[in-house]
Amino acid sequence: MDKFSALTAFTTVVDEGGFAAAGRHLNLSRAQVSKLVMQLEDYFGAQLLIRTTRTVAPTPTGHAFYEQAKAILSDLASAEQSVQDSADEPRGLLRVNAPMSFGTMHLAPALSDFKARYSKLDVELTLNDRQVDPVAEGYDVTVRIGEPVDSNALIDHRVGEARRVFCAAPSYLKLRGRPKNPADLQRHDCLHYGHGRLGASWRLT
Numbered sequence: 185m186d187k188f189s190a191l192t193a194f195t196t197v198v199d200e201g202g203f204a205a206a207g208r209h210l211n212l213s214r215a216q217v218s219k220l221v222m223q224l225e226d227y228f229g230a231q232l233l234i235r236t237t238r239t240v241a242p243t244p245t246g247h248a249f250y251e252q253a254k255a256i257l258s259d260l261a262s263a264e265q266s267v268q269d270s271a272d273e274p275r276g277l278l279r280v281n282a283p284m285s286f287g288t289m290h291l292a293p294a295l296s297d298f299k300a301r302y303s304k305l306d307v308e309l310t311l312n313d314r315q316v317d318p319v320a321e322g323y324d325v326t327v328r329i330g331e332p333v334d335s336n337a338l339i340d341h342r343v344g345e346a347r348r349v350f351c352a353a354p355s356y357l358k359l360r361g362r363p364k365n366p367a368d369l370q371r372h373d374c375l376h377y378g379h380g381r382l383g384a385s386w387r388l389t
Contacts (some may be wrong), residue, residue: 185223188260191253193220194232198250203238267387275304281318282327285309 185247196217203214203221210217223260225232231329232246242250259318282291287309295307310323318326319337329346363369 185227186220187224190220190224191257192226193217193252194224195253197221197240198235198242198246226329238349273304274302277306277308278325279308279310279323280325280327281310281312281316281321283324283329284311284313286327286329 193206193210193212193216196209197203199207200209203217206212206216209219221233228249230245231243232249233242234243234246280291288311291309295309299305299307316323316326318324327343332340332342339384360372363372369386374386376386
């Protein structure tokens with residue numbers, strides 16, 4: 185027996201005052217509604233409805249059960265609505281990690297708009313430049329500038345492209361000369377990003 189369907193059929197019969205009216209309300213046949221109610225009565229071993237040719241009314245036992253059944257269905261509907269609301273609007277804590285400069289320039293200013301759109305979601309933004317293991321450190325989202333990572337534990341999405349350029353102070357170029365090809369860089373003092381995967385190397389493409 186489908187208890188939910190049986191409870192719904194029984195309470196609707198009481199609300200509508202008959203099997204035919206309940207069937208129209210539930211988009212079921214009169215026989216289907218009657219069968220569901222009889223299954224409920226057989227399950228409890230008690231008569232819940234008094235049936236006459238013209239009217240249907242709950243017995244004293246049926247009336248007491250009706251009040252409880254209505255409360256159960258109401259609680260179930262509220263729980264269902266709560267789940268749907270949670271699915272429709274994100275809530276809870278979102279832990280985000282990003283590089284210091286990128287997070288300061290791009291993510292931090294965007295948080296106000298993000299919070300306005302998802303008011304029930306709390307965001308914890310951590311900025312650092314070291315390599316981060318999001319699974320081990322409990323981050324939901326990490327933003328990194330680099331090549332995609334081949335990992336079974338992570339899902340990566342490209343959100344944009346970062347352009348890098350070679351630059352030098354005019355005073356340095358005046359002192360050391362302007363490099364004319366990549367090989368000339370070997371004779372120059374070059375800065376590298378300490379937390380990069382290539383270490384103290386520049387990869388030119």
